[in-house]
Every structure is written in C-alpha cells, then in structure tokens.
Amino acid sequence: MCTHNSINSGKEITLTIDGKVCKSTFGKTILEIARENDIYIPTMCYLTKVKSIASCRMCIVNVDGVDGAILSCQERATDGAVVTTNSEDLYAERQSIMKLYNVNHPLECGVCDKSGECELQNKTMEFGLAEQPFTARDQSRPVENWGYVSYDPALCIMCEKCVRVSTEITGDEALQLQFGGYSSKIVNTQIDKNYSTLGEAASVCPVGALVDTNFKYTTNAWELSKIPSACHHCSAGCQMNYEVKNDTIYRITNNFEFTSLCGAGRYGFDYANKGVTKDSEAFNRAVEAMKSAKSIIFSSQISNEEAYILQKIKELTGAKLISNEARAYQKFMQAYSSVTGKHLYNGNLKAISNSTAIIVLGSRVNDDAPMVKYHINMASKWNRARVAYMHPIEDVEMKNLVTQFMKYEAGSEEGVSALLVDTLLKDIDVPKDVRAFLDDLDIGNLSAGSNIGEEEFELLKKSMIKKRDFSLVIGADLYTHPRATQIAKIIALVEKYTNFNVVCIPPSSNAMGVSLICDLDDEADEYSVGYNAKANFTLSALGDGDLDMPALNQQEGTMVTIDKRLVPMNVAQPYGGYILNDIANAMGIGARYTIDYTKSLPLEKGFRGVEFDALDDYFTATGDEKRGYLLELHETPTEDNFEEIEELDGFDGAVIYNCNPKDQFSPFTNLCSTIKDESKLVGSSQFAIVTKLQDGDSVSFTVNGIEFKRLFRIEPSMKGTIAINPIYDMGLSTPLVSYYRFNKVQIIKEEKKED
Amino acid sequence: MSLEQFKNRNVGVQSYKTLDVGTPPKTGMEKFTQVVKRSVKGELFVGLGVVMKRMLEALFKNDMHTVKYPFEKMPISPRYRAIHEMLRLLESGNYRCIGCGLCEKICISNCISMETRYDENQRKEVSEYTINFGRCIFCGYCAEVCPELAIVHGQRYETASEQRAGFSLFEDMLTPIDQLNLQQEFDGFGAVSPNADDNIKQTPLAY
Structure with a gap:
C-alpha cells in the first residue's frame, strides 16, 4: 500500500463526503477516506496495493470551490473539504468513459473466462449501457500465449494494473505498455523467462485479457466455490482461495486488492493425496510402529495441530521428535531471544515494504521467500530503498532492486554478522560488555576471512545516512550454520539496540509453528517413524509411504506465518483415509477432530487459545488483515555471553x-x-x-x-x-x-x- | 396450426362458445321415456352406418382416419419438449455449442454438466457434455437460454429404455454429420421470435 511522506502526514482532518462527516488523517486520498467510511466511488483502474494508476478517470469527484472534477484516487484530502461523489454531470462523465471502454470490445462474454466476475461487465451494467455506441476500425490482434498466462489484446482495456503489479509488487518488471492509440497493448519483455509471477498480474486483470493458461476456458467463474485458506508452501502463509468444482481444484485466487501470491502459491495446488481408502491393516501397523518408535522424523510442512499431536505422542511414549529445519530454527531463535528478551523477532513483512534501507543476510531471497522479495521490491519502488544483499552467490533476478551486493565466502557467516553488527552499532550506546565484544573483533582478519572489504561496510553505513526505517532480513543459511547460536546472539544485538525491523525467515512452511509447539531433539534413534520423511515406518501425504496421510489441502489446521500470525487452512479436496489424529486416538490421546487441538496450543509460546472455528479469515474494506491472530510476544530471560569468532575451514574449490x-x-x-x-x-x-x-x-x-x-x-x-x-x-x-x-x-x- | 397461434399465450381474450345440451331428465318416468325414445328412434343404426361407411372408405378408398402407431406418428407441436438435440452449424458442420455454460447454470434440476477446454485454435471447446435424464424435468430452460440455439428440444418423445443414460451424451444428442441436411431449424422455446427482424439493431460499424 502507498506510503505518503509529508510533514503534515498523520494530522487529523475532517471532511464531508456526500453529506457524511468523515474523520481521517492527512496523507490519505479522498478515495481511501471514502472507502473507510463505506462511501462508494466507482473505479476501473484503482488497485489498493499499488500506487494510484489514474488511467481510468472513473473516480472523479467534485470538491466545493474547485473548478472541474478531480481524481479522488490521487488527490489527498484536505481539512474541511466538501466532496460530492455523485451528480448528474459526474454520472454522464462516467457513462461516457464506459462507452469508450466498450469501443470494439468483443461481445464474447459467453465464452470469456472473466464473465461473471468482470469489472467491465459490472460497470457496463451499472451505467446502463445496452449497446456499444462507438466503434473503430478493427485490426487483427491475435492471442499471445506467454506460458503461465495468456494475453488477449482485443479484450485489454489498458488499465495498467498488470504492469504496476509486475513492477511494484512482484518485481519481475516483465510487462510494459506499448502506446499507440487504439493499437496500444501490453508487451511481455521477458517472454522467454516465462515468469510464474505473471500469475499475480493476471489476477488483477479486471477483464479477460490476461488469464492463467491452465485455467483458460475450463469452467465459468460462477460454477466454482471458493474455499478460503492459507498457502503453506513457504512460511509467508499468504491468503488464498481454492476454487473448487466437483472436488477438483480449478485455480487459486486471492484477495488481490491487498495481498499477493507467488508462482508456487498460485499454480501449486495439484498435490492432494487422491483416491485413498481406509486400509485398516496398514493403520494397525502404523499404530504399533508409533507406539514402539524411538524417534519420529517429520518435515515441518505440517499444521500446528499435527505438530501438537506429535508433541503429545512424545509426552506419552518418550519418542524423540526430529525435524532438522525446525530444530535449527528453534535453536537459532532461542539464542536470539536470550539476547533480545523476546521469544520472537520484532519484524514483519509490511515493515519491510515501508523501509527505506534493507539488509538481506544469508538468504537467496528470491528463491527462498518470494514474498520477502516482493516486499523488498515494494520498498525499492515506493521509497527508493537502499537494498544491501549479502550472500555468497549473486542473484540476477535481484539485480534491479539491489543497490549494493556484498559477496562473502561461504561458511564465513559468523564473521560477516559480526562485521555487520559492528557497523550498525558503531555510533550507538550499548552496554559495556557488548561494546567490549565488538571492540575485540579482529576486523582485518574477519574481513579477510569473509572476503568483504571494510570499505564495503563503510559504504553500507554511508548509504544508510538520512534513511528512516530499516529492515534486516535473516535467512536460512544462518540457522544451519555450525555456529548458529553465536550468530543468532550477534544478530539479536541489532534488534535490541537499534530500531531495525528484523525478520528471521522461517526455513520452511510451518517451521515457526513446529519450533514453538514441539520439544525437538537433535539426533534420531532407531526405530523411527517418519511423517513425510523417510524412516523405518513412513506416514506419507506424497502417496508413497507405508500409510497414507492427507496433504495440507485435505485437512483443516493452522500454521504460523513469517508475520508471527496464526492463520487457518481449510479442506479443498476430499480424503478417505486415516489421519494422524486417528493414530493418536488409537494410542489413547483423545480428540474427535484434529482442530480440537487449536485452542490447546501452548499459551506460553504466544498462542491465544482460540478455537479453530472462531478464527477470522478476511480483509476489511481498507485492507486490515483479519486472518487468525498475531502471536503474543513473551518476555524471555536474557543472558549476554559472546564467544570468540571461530575460524572455519574455508569452502574453497567447488x-x-x-x-x-x-x-x-x-x-x-x-x-x-x-x-x-x-x-x-x-x-x-x-x-x-x-x-x-x-x-x-x-x-x-x-x-x-x-x-x-x-x-x-x-x-x-x-x-x-x-x-x-x-x-x-x-x-x-x-x-x-x-x-x-x-x-x-x-x-x-x-x-x-x-x- | 401456425406458429403464431402457438406463441399466443394470452388465453383470456379467446372466445369460447357454449353448446345447447338441453336439460337432463329428472324423474324416473322422464328417464324411462328417454331410453325408450332413443332405442326406438334407430339412432344406433345411424352410428353403425357411419362406422360401416368409414370402414369401407378405409378398405377400398384408402382414406384412413387412424394412425398406425408405432409405424406412423403424428406430427407434434414444436413446443413439445422431448429429448434434447444438439445442433450443428449448417454451413460448416461445426458444433453450435460455444461452451458458455448458461444451460448448466440455469438448469433447475442440476442435471446438465459440462467440461470445456482451451483448444488448439485457442478457442473454447466443449470436451464433455451430459444430461442426466433421470433428473431432467424437461422444463425447456436450457433451450430457452441458449444464445446459439445449439441445445433444443427435439421430437423424440419415446424415452422408454432400460438406461436413460443412453440418450445423454453429447454425441447421442448431436445431429449426425451425415444427416446435416435433414437438421430442422427449431421452432419451440428459445427460437427466434416472429418479430425478430423488427428488434434487430444495426451493429455500429464505422467502416
């Protein structure tokens, strides 16, 4: 969403819209304030999550004392303004805009994918246009298949939403406008790369011009029932809807006004464990295996409730719980909170997009966490944010938003974090022991070991002068580093002593939830039971284990996202087999449904004890996220003890x-x-x-x-x-x-x- | 009967005539006299004579007044709603169905189901189309809503079979390509109205 920087921003103002007195703050546009107050102003090109496009002129309003109509999506409201959103003149003006949008628009709504959810259709009806009064000489405009999406220039109304999304949100910068009067169109400059992120651009298309190729012409929008859920492929847990007909998922949509999805979220829905029936023999063997298991190995792509069931099983049988990625993250966060005194980091995604300087350390962020990349991109496009990207491998996909690439040697993450923290805390008051630790650092040696020159850190420091909001993004490279706990403590100094927004990206989908709920162990013992992981007895949602389990779109549950938010997931596909809760019930841990455990998730870890069915899942008209709840931050005991930086064997060669x-x-x-x-x-x-x-x-x-x-x-x-x-x-x-x-x-x- | 008369649904203004049937006998004596009168008058033979005349006409003059069902069938009203037919375009032989899904949507007994796909010519194509005739109530909404006159009600009213599913696939309902010349334009529900020409507006083309 837009952030407006102004001296007066935040000042209270009062204005009248259509006779209604509206209180708001300076910096917001008239349209934003109207929406806050449930006043309808028609728009065609307005998209809340990008900066106002102002190509449609539908949102015109009259302000007393101002000649002519003004664009409410662009004009910031001033104190005492009297705004009229509808009059005969405005209606006539909007109607003629709609007449022009309809010039030569093909009358093929019957087969158009967008029919039924089309903005052009809706507005054409709203402004009472029964016919197309104008026309132009038509031309041949063939459909272009771009891979994940297809583009039909004949249907395009040139609202620019897709171009803005591609530039401001997803950052692939593939789409551009080609101006040429009536022959204007959208061009894909990166057609050979077949960006899946263009699915996000297609989702905001108000007409049927840009559609998903795999969805095109497969069904009508009104035949699909929407099942709200959260995407669990990575830790971002983005809001999305499964669109289902006859037990088949046809596509994924999202609330595109306020949120986004990456390629995996949008196209990765076809993984359900289908055709499973109740195999009671395999089930009995699974129960026996679970009873006698010395350790349970699992991937952290499970729901909180399943993690809780595994924890219960551990409490019953004493089996060890092994989930490497979640364990590494758990240890990292424990060390981290031993310095900050809070059991979670302080940052979130929105704060990243509002930053003006961002440092990324230890993550190939475009691949690991697309949503983090989107938010860095937003900061880069809206606030011209400085982005320092510290990683051993340069990423060409990040090139257009990274302002400073700092390459370090693989394995030297500890030294790099020490140098970074030393740079960031240079002019800040810190307790004596921390200062002593920083002063003791052998800068020359560290920078030689990590291969980052001191001048690079100086440049970083310089680039952050005059910037206001800062973010530090920490990635999965650090959690599994042999010196992870020490790195965590060093990084935690940034959160404790500066105003940085620090985000430690959970390494896989629900790693944070698992690390909070389960009491994890380090080493597995024989005999092991695996859940979506190879073991002596394997429960698998991938369809190739000893007992089938439902995939995450076949069961209810919750997950914890990178924003430290617990979000609900719902059932989109039928499942006929046994679930983990059945095994737990057979072992005497009784709960009728898996989601009965939602309210029992540990309160001391920040969960709130809310029932699954009481969890919200929506956005308000102004874009406030009402999905699940935010975890509460708890105080943890602190201890500052830093070890000396250890020298690691170099990772030279291949x-x-x-x-x-x-x-x-x-x-x-x-x-x-x-x-x-x-x-x-x-x-x-x-x-x-x-x-x-x-x-x-x-x-x-x-x-x-x-x-x-x-x-x-x-x-x-x-x-x-x-x-x-x-x-x-x-x-x-x-x-x-x-x-x-x-x-x-x-x-x-x-x-x-x-x- | 012409099509216009069928389409006239305004029954209120039609003029009905009442026949003079006299007054029925009331007492037992009156009833007795009526029976005697009718028996003695010889009306019975008048009736028998008419039957004999018709029989002779049928036998020797080939003037038959009954229909030899099932070898012969009466023409039925175009508004009769029997098993559906899927029509083809007369010029090209292509399906008329564009896969818009309106019939599926409007069907009140939820018996139509269809699947469509993105075909090689980048057009929408119907890949599966079935009607569950066990559920169909032959209301005719599908034919009425069809923008292409692709799905219509045919004349096939003999639907006794072991499996009604036998009528229900797209191919079963589709005009066979070799009988395209026999395809009849549909006159029933959803057909072009008699005053369609008056309602047509010119497409606004500037060239």
Missing part, C-alpha cells in the same frame, strides 16, 4: 548450495503438474572448469547421505565456484537434507552411454 528454484519449495510443489521446472544442478562456467564438467553432463554426488543424480547446466549469468542444487524433488528424503546449505562435495561424472 561448492554446492542447496536451494530450490523460486516456484518450488518442497516435494508437494514437485507433484504439481502446473509448475514446470526441471531439477538440475546449475553452475557458472567457472564452476564447470573447476569440476571439469561440461554443459549437459550427468553427474552424481552425495549431500548429507542423500545421493543426487543430476543434469549439469551452465548458467551464463552466474559467477564463482558455487553451484545451485535443488532438493525439492527428493520426495521423502527432502526433509533429511536440511543441514548447512553449503557443501563441499565430490562430484562424479557419469559416463555417457554411447548409442
């Missing part, structure tokens, strides 16, 4: 970085036929030279005991000797790879078969 492409997060997204990705090892030509590989070679290597067989591809835009290896396609083994993401591995080149 290194592999575990990182999924941006539309893939887990084995679940891998099941979706609508997401098209090849899993391959991608490296620079430099990496190819070091490892003596060629483009197109088949290679095999082992990371944390899991063997990978991959095709190697040279990516010309990459540099350095670190290659990127996706792990989403390893099925039940994927959760087992969640250790430190950089690995030195032995790459074995497989002999090519000679045909």
Whole structure:
C-alpha cells in the first residue's frame, strides 16, 4: 500500500463526503477516506496495493470551490473539504468513459473466462449501457500465449494494473505498455523467462485479457466455490482461495486488492493425496510402529495441530521428535531471544515494504521467500530503498532492486554478522560488555576471512545516512550454520539496540509453528517413524509411504506465518483415509477432530487459545488483515555471553548450495503438474572448469547421505565456484537434507552411454 | 396450426362458445321415456352406418382416419419438449455449442454438466457434455437460454429404455454429420421470435 511522506502526514482532518462527516488523517486520498467510511466511488483502474494508476478517470469527484472534477484516487484530502461523489454531470462523465471502454470490445462474454466476475461487465451494467455506441476500425490482434498466462489484446482495456503489479509488487518488471492509440497493448519483455509471477498480474486483470493458461476456458467463474485458506508452501502463509468444482481444484485466487501470491502459491495446488481408502491393516501397523518408535522424523510442512499431536505422542511414549529445519530454527531463535528478551523477532513483512534501507543476510531471497522479495521490491519502488544483499552467490533476478551486493565466502557467516553488527552499532550506546565484544573483533582478519572489504561496510553505513526505517532480513543459511547460536546472539544485538525491523525467515512452511509447539531433539534413534520423511515406518501425504496421510489441502489446521500470525487452512479436496489424529486416538490421546487441538496450543509460546472455528479469515474494506491472530510476544530471560569468532575451514574449490528454484519449495510443489521446472544442478562456467564438467553432463554426488543424480547446466549469468542444487524433488528424503546449505562435495561424472 | 397461434399465450381474450345440451331428465318416468325414445328412434343404426361407411372408405378408398402407431406418428407441436438435440452449424458442420455454460447454470434440476477446454485454435471447446435424464424435468430452460440455439428440444418423445443414460451424451444428442441436411431449424422455446427482424439493431460499424 502507498506510503505518503509529508510533514503534515498523520494530522487529523475532517471532511464531508456526500453529506457524511468523515474523520481521517492527512496523507490519505479522498478515495481511501471514502472507502473507510463505506462511501462508494466507482473505479476501473484503482488497485489498493499499488500506487494510484489514474488511467481510468472513473473516480472523479467534485470538491466545493474547485473548478472541474478531480481524481479522488490521487488527490489527498484536505481539512474541511466538501466532496460530492455523485451528480448528474459526474454520472454522464462516467457513462461516457464506459462507452469508450466498450469501443470494439468483443461481445464474447459467453465464452470469456472473466464473465461473471468482470469489472467491465459490472460497470457496463451499472451505467446502463445496452449497446456499444462507438466503434473503430478493427485490426487483427491475435492471442499471445506467454506460458503461465495468456494475453488477449482485443479484450485489454489498458488499465495498467498488470504492469504496476509486475513492477511494484512482484518485481519481475516483465510487462510494459506499448502506446499507440487504439493499437496500444501490453508487451511481455521477458517472454522467454516465462515468469510464474505473471500469475499475480493476471489476477488483477479486471477483464479477460490476461488469464492463467491452465485455467483458460475450463469452467465459468460462477460454477466454482471458493474455499478460503492459507498457502503453506513457504512460511509467508499468504491468503488464498481454492476454487473448487466437483472436488477438483480449478485455480487459486486471492484477495488481490491487498495481498499477493507467488508462482508456487498460485499454480501449486495439484498435490492432494487422491483416491485413498481406509486400509485398516496398514493403520494397525502404523499404530504399533508409533507406539514402539524411538524417534519420529517429520518435515515441518505440517499444521500446528499435527505438530501438537506429535508433541503429545512424545509426552506419552518418550519418542524423540526430529525435524532438522525446525530444530535449527528453534535453536537459532532461542539464542536470539536470550539476547533480545523476546521469544520472537520484532519484524514483519509490511515493515519491510515501508523501509527505506534493507539488509538481506544469508538468504537467496528470491528463491527462498518470494514474498520477502516482493516486499523488498515494494520498498525499492515506493521509497527508493537502499537494498544491501549479502550472500555468497549473486542473484540476477535481484539485480534491479539491489543497490549494493556484498559477496562473502561461504561458511564465513559468523564473521560477516559480526562485521555487520559492528557497523550498525558503531555510533550507538550499548552496554559495556557488548561494546567490549565488538571492540575485540579482529576486523582485518574477519574481513579477510569473509572476503568483504571494510570499505564495503563503510559504504553500507554511508548509504544508510538520512534513511528512516530499516529492515534486516535473516535467512536460512544462518540457522544451519555450525555456529548458529553465536550468530543468532550477534544478530539479536541489532534488534535490541537499534530500531531495525528484523525478520528471521522461517526455513520452511510451518517451521515457526513446529519450533514453538514441539520439544525437538537433535539426533534420531532407531526405530523411527517418519511423517513425510523417510524412516523405518513412513506416514506419507506424497502417496508413497507405508500409510497414507492427507496433504495440507485435505485437512483443516493452522500454521504460523513469517508475520508471527496464526492463520487457518481449510479442506479443498476430499480424503478417505486415516489421519494422524486417528493414530493418536488409537494410542489413547483423545480428540474427535484434529482442530480440537487449536485452542490447546501452548499459551506460553504466544498462542491465544482460540478455537479453530472462531478464527477470522478476511480483509476489511481498507485492507486490515483479519486472518487468525498475531502471536503474543513473551518476555524471555536474557543472558549476554559472546564467544570468540571461530575460524572455519574455508569452502574453497567447488561448492554446492542447496536451494530450490523460486516456484518450488518442497516435494508437494514437485507433484504439481502446473509448475514446470526441471531439477538440475546449475553452475557458472567457472564452476564447470573447476569440476571439469561440461554443459549437459550427468553427474552424481552425495549431500548429507542423500545421493543426487543430476543434469549439469551452465548458467551464463552466474559467477564463482558455487553451484545451485535443488532438493525439492527428493520426495521423502527432502526433509533429511536440511543441514548447512553449503557443501563441499565430490562430484562424479557419469559416463555417457554411447548409442 | 401456425406458429403464431402457438406463441399466443394470452388465453383470456379467446372466445369460447357454449353448446345447447338441453336439460337432463329428472324423474324416473322422464328417464324411462328417454331410453325408450332413443332405442326406438334407430339412432344406433345411424352410428353403425357411419362406422360401416368409414370402414369401407378405409378398405377400398384408402382414406384412413387412424394412425398406425408405432409405424406412423403424428406430427407434434414444436413446443413439445422431448429429448434434447444438439445442433450443428449448417454451413460448416461445426458444433453450435460455444461452451458458455448458461444451460448448466440455469438448469433447475442440476442435471446438465459440462467440461470445456482451451483448444488448439485457442478457442473454447466443449470436451464433455451430459444430461442426466433421470433428473431432467424437461422444463425447456436450457433451450430457452441458449444464445446459439445449439441445445433444443427435439421430437423424440419415446424415452422408454432400460438406461436413460443412453440418450445423454453429447454425441447421442448431436445431429449426425451425415444427416446435416435433414437438421430442422427449431421452432419451440428459445427460437427466434416472429418479430425478430423488427428488434434487430444495426451493429455500429464505422467502416
């Protein structure tokens, strides 16, 4: 949403709209205030989440004492203004705008995907246009298939919403306007990249010009029932609706006025565990296995309630709970809160988009957390924010918003965080022991070890002068680092002593929920039961385990998002088999439904004891999020003890970085036929030279005991000797790879078969 | 009967005539006299004579007054609502159905279901279309709402079968391509109104 910076902003004002006295604050537009007060002003191009576009002129209003009509979406309200939103003249004006929108608009509503939810249709009816009074010489305008979305220029009304979303929100900057009077159209400048983020641009299209290719012409909008839920592919937990007909999900929509979805969220819905029936023999074996299990290994892509059931089982049988990614995050956050005194970080996504300076450390953020990238992009576009991106690998997809790329050596994260914190706390009063720790740092040595020059930090410091709101984004590279607890304590100093908005991105979908609910252990013992993870006895929603489990779109539950918000998820697909709660019931932990546990989630971790059915899931007319609830922040005991920075063995030579492409997060997204990705090892030509590989070679290597067989591809835009290896396609083994993401591995080149 | 008369639904203004049927006998004596009168008058033979005449006409003059059902069938009103037919375009033979889904939406017994897809020519195409005739109440809304006159009610009223599903697929209802020349334009519900020409407006084309 827009942020207006002005001296007067925030000052109380009173104005009259259509005779209604409205109180608001200075800085808001007339349209915003009208919406706050439930006063209707028609718009065609207005989209709340981007800056006002002002291309349609439908939102014109009259203000007493001002000649002519003014655009209410752009004009900030002033104190004492008297506004009229509707009169005969305004109606006539709006009606003629609608006449012009309808010039040559094809009369094919019968087959148009948008029919029934079309803004043009609605407004044409609203302004009583029974015919198209004007026309122009028509021209051939063929439909363009851009991959994930298709564009029909004949239907386009040139409202620019898609272009703004592509630029201001998703940041792919693929769409542009091509002006040419009646032959104006939208052009995709990155057609070969087939950005899945264009789905977000398609969702805001008010007409049927930009639609999802896989949805196109498959059904009518009014046949679909909307099931509100949250996307659980990553920790952002974005609001979305499953649109379902005959037990099939046809598409994902969202409340696009206020929120966004990434490619995986929009197209990754086809992963349900279908056709499962109750196999009582397998179930009995599962109950026996669970009773005798010494440890339960699970991926953190489960609901809070399931995590709570696992915790209950642990309390009953004493089994160890193993979830590597959540455990690493749990330890990191424990160390973090031992410094800050709060059990969670202070930041959230909205604060990132309002920042004017952002530092990203330890995350390939475009791939790991698209929603964080969107918010950084918003800050970059709206506030011209400085973005410092600290990572061992440069990311071309981030190039247009990163102002300073700081490359460090893989493995030197501890030194880098110390240097960063030293820079940020330089002129700030901190207690003596912290100051002593910072003064003791061997800057020269650290900067040599991490390969970031002192001048780079000076530049960073300089770039933050005169900036107001700051954000620090911490990524998954740090949680699994061997020195994670020390890093956490160092980073926590930033939250404690500066006004930074710090966000520690949870490493996978519900890692935060799991880390708060479960009492996790480090090492697994034999005999193990796995839940979506390979073990002696495996419960799996992927359809290949010893007992089937429902996928997350087949069960009710809640998850905790990056905003520290508990959000509900609902059932979109039928499921006929046994669930985890059945196993728990068979073991004597009784609850009729899984969601009966929602109110029992631990209060001391910030949960509020609200029943599942009492959770809200909507946005208000002005965009306030009323989904679930925000976790309460609790005080934790603090202890400041810093160890010396340890020197690590360098990661020289060929290194592999575990990182999924941006539309893939887990084995679940891998099941979706609508997401098209090849899993391959991608490296620079430099990496190819070091490892003596060629483009197109088949290679095999082992990371944390899991063997990978991959095709190697040279990516010309990459540099350095670190290659990127996706792990989403390893099925039940994927959760087992969640250790430190950089690995030195032995790459074995497989002999090519000679045909 | 012409189509205009069928379409005239305003029954209130039609003129009815009452026949003079006299007064029925009341007492037993009156009833007795009526029976005797009718028996003696020989009216019975008049009736028998008419039957004989018709029989002879039918046998020797080939002037039959009954229909040899099921070998012969009476023409039925175009407003009769029997099993649906899916029509084709006369010129190209393509389906008329554009897959708009209005019939599916308007169906009050929820018996129409259809699936559509994005075809190779980037057009909307119907891939599945079925009517559940166990549920269909033959109300005719589907034919009335169809913007293309693609789904209509046909004349096939003999629907006794072991499985009504046998009528219900798109292909079963579709005009066979080799009988396209026999396809009749539909005159019933949803057909073009008699004054359609007067209602047509010119498309505003400036060229």
